[in-house]
Structures are given as C-alpha cells and as structure tokens.
Amino acid sequence: MIEQRKAQKSGNPQRIPAVARRPRPARGKDRRDIRESNEARLLQAAETVFAERGYSGATTAAIASAARLPKANLHYYFRTKEALYRAVLANVLALWLDELDRFSPEREPAEALAEYIAAKMRWSKLRPNASKVFANEIVHGAPFLDGYLSRELRQRVERFAAVIRRWIARGKMAPVDPRHFVFHLWAVTQHYADFEVQVRAVLGREKLTDADFAAATAEIVNLTLRGCLPQRPD
C-alpha cells in the first residue's frame, strides 16, 4: 500500500511499558508532541497546496510556508516531496474506503444509500481539498496509487456490488449495474468538492453555504433513490 509517512527512527510507536516510562511533563514541549504537531501541520498545509496547484505545481517552499516552517524542516519530517504527497494521499484513501464498508444486505437500500450520499457530501463540504487531491491524482492517471485502485478499491466495490445484487434479487431495488451505480454515486457527490468553483459560479455564490450543501444532498438523494428503487415504493 501507499508508503506511510516515514517514521524516522521512531521504533514501534505503540510499545507502552508496563509502567508508563515518560510521565508526560504536561507542558507541551514533548518530543512526540513536536513531531506530531509538525507533521500534522505539514500534512494539512500540503493537502491545501497540492489541491490548489497539483503535484508539480506545488512547491515544497509553498507548503512549508503555509505550515509556517522553514523548508529545510519540511524535508526533515518528510524526506521528499513525493513522500509528503503519498502521505497526504494515504489519508484520503483511508477516508474513502471506510465509507464504502457501511453497506450490508440487511439494511434498507433507501436508508443506506441516503446515508452514504450524505456522508460523501459531508466530506465534500468538510475536506474539499482531500477530494481534490484525489481527483487530481486520478485525472492524471494515478501515477502514485500503485495497486490501490485494482486491489483495495476494487475489492470494496465488489463487496458493495454483492450487496446491491442481493437487494435487486429481493426486489428492493431496480436492476441496475452495481459498478456503474457506484460510479454514479461517487461522481455526483465528489463533484461538489472537485468542481466547486464551477458550482459556485453557476449558483452565483461567493462561497457554498450549508444550505447549498443541504439542497444538493436532498436533490441527489431524491434523484438517485427515484432512479434505483422499485417503481412502487411500497
């Protein structure tokens, strides 16, 4: 899988001795805190800059500046720009996969689908840059995703497809192709993050409001459920 942020010499970070060795001096200058906080700031700055300018357009200087750290410091925590980028990407992938796992054949399609759409829309609102980094990566042919698409993602989609097929078999959904259906869900929800400027321009908004997202979500749920549930709802 995607190379996780390099752990320098941090040994096994989970190893906690029987009696806690380091009593946490309470005041914040702990080394672990320093590393954690600096890495977090870099990752968040990187997400923004990569989203705004793409991989090549993003400079380590700009990222460091956004994180309010000297550039040399960035290269201390993440050896290369590529390593930093991969770390950002790994965060997004984890996010994406998790959401797909909430489907199970026992649930009601209408409810499960509405929840998934709402969740994806929430991410589009809260982490638009995460979505943009991912979109950018995919648009350019996924050069850093190695086996993610054909392994992890494909596997999850197959599981999702199995659920959909069972729902169809039980007459709870119209006969749709599960894979194209999942593309459908991804496309319409991520659109609001990835194509945000276009959405704003067309809606005439300076910034997308909560109400805009609520309206978009409702519209998507409505269109999608009408599209894929059996004709007679009851």
Added chain:
Amino acid sequence: MIEQRKAQKSGNPQRIPAVARRPRPARGKDRRDIRESNEARLLQAAETVFAERGYSGATTAAIASAARLPKANLHYYFRTKEALYRAVLANVLALWLDELDRFSPEREPAEALAEYIAAKMRWSKLRPNASKVFANEIVHGAPFLDGYLSRELRQRVERFAAVIRRWIARGKMAPVDPRHFVFHLWAVTQHYADFEVQVRAVLGREKLTDADFAAATAEIVNLTLRGCLPQRPD
C-alpha cells in the same frame, strides 16, 4: 473570452478575393497549410500532455516532442506555454457550450436528456483528454478561465434551467432543481473521461471498450430518466 491562439500577422483568414488569388499548388507546402498543420499538431499534443501531467507538470519540451517539433518551433507558434494552454482550453469550452444549447421546451424531456447524455458520453470516449484538461483547470480553481464560468457558462445554464422549469410546469418532469440537475448530468458523464483509470480498475479493463461506454450510457440514461420523469411514465 479566452485568448484565441495568436494569429501572428495572419490578417483576416476568411478574406477570399473574387478570383482566388493563390491557386493552391496542390503539393502541400503552402504556408497556410504549414501553419495550420503545425498549430493543429501542437494543440493536439498539448491536449494530451496537459491532460496527463497538468499545467505545471507539462513541459514545453514534452509537448514539442509529442508534436515532433523542436521546442523553439513551439514557441514560434505559441509565444508562451500559457498561450498554448489557453488555446487548448478554448477548444474544450466551445465543445462544452455547444452541447447545452440543444435543449428547447418543445422537445420531449426524455428524448432531449437521453440525447444530451449520449452526446456527453461520446465526448468522454472520443476526447477524454479535452475533458481532463477542463477538469484539471476547474479542480485547481479555474485560474485561467477568467469570466467564462460566471458569464458564458452561467448564462447557458440559466437557459437550460428555464427549459427544465417549463417541463416541470407542464408535468413532464418531476420537480427537480435545474441547476443541481445539470451538475448531476455533468458529473456522471464526465466521470468516465476524468476518472477513467479508476473506472478501468474497478471494471477490470485494460481499456474501456465501446461496449463499456454503451453500457455506461444506458445505465446513466436509465437512472437519470427514472429519477426525473414523472412517476407514471404514460
């Protein structure tokens, strides 16, 4: 609007004297031909390279090489990388706008929508790189699109929305929000070009076939029409 490819000293290219002055020597070394063919090759090479690597990632050397021309020649026809990029972009925008204009209140929604979806999917198949260049531009905040989004595009969407509203008023469509509906159409169709690697990975294809596009189109039309047409189709 977007700066068109610079016309150097080409005067008015449409002016044709009463008696054709230049009898077209038949063998192809005409200056006009040279310019046309070289510009076309550069534009097409640029579309590919910009799609694959983004604006910053694309180098003029790579574009020139793809067009099988020396780099200095590229800069002869398009003064700067930015000018070349804008020319590529202008082509895509023209494509996109044209399609939206085919809606009119007199048509049947089902037929007009199915045709629009099919047309957009055709573009996703035939010119995926055009779509990718546009997607890339939008994802990064449309830094080169100037007023296009808020002017031309918004205007066309308003016209489209008016048609949709009239259909709704006549009971020919379910009450959807026209703007979110158009986002829906764009998202699902362009997804097959922009996220092509992901689609391929999930479907387990080396390359998307005509059959894949046909299936995708059918699925989208089906889902969308069921989603937006009145409950009793007849």
Added chain:
DNA sequence: CGAAATATTGACCAAATGGTCAAGATTATC
C-alpha cells in the same frame, strides 16, 4: 550534570525548465 538523540535553520547546489536569439532554410511576391 553530561552525553546522546532529536529538532531547527540559513546557506548552498545541481538539475530542470520557460523562453530567447541569431543564423540559415524555405516559400511568396514582384
């Protein structure tokens, strides 16, 4: 304390890249 580990940072460098230029080749025009 004192030595080891970790963190900070300004200065620096090699490679890549957008763009220029001048000299020459080709095509048009009179």
Added chain:
DNA sequence: GATAATCTTGACCATTTGGTCAATATTTCG
C-alpha cells in the same frame, strides 16, 4: 532572379526548485 516574409532550429540563459549540509539549539535520560 531578387527581395521580402515566414519558418526552422541548435545553442544559450536566467530563474525556479527539490534537496543537502553543517552548525546550532533543544530535549531526554542515566
């Protein structure tokens, strides 16, 4: 054929950028 206009291209350059390094500061812990 001569002159002008356009096209072609290798060599070149200034700037940007990812990454290094050595010197210094800070934290950890016996």
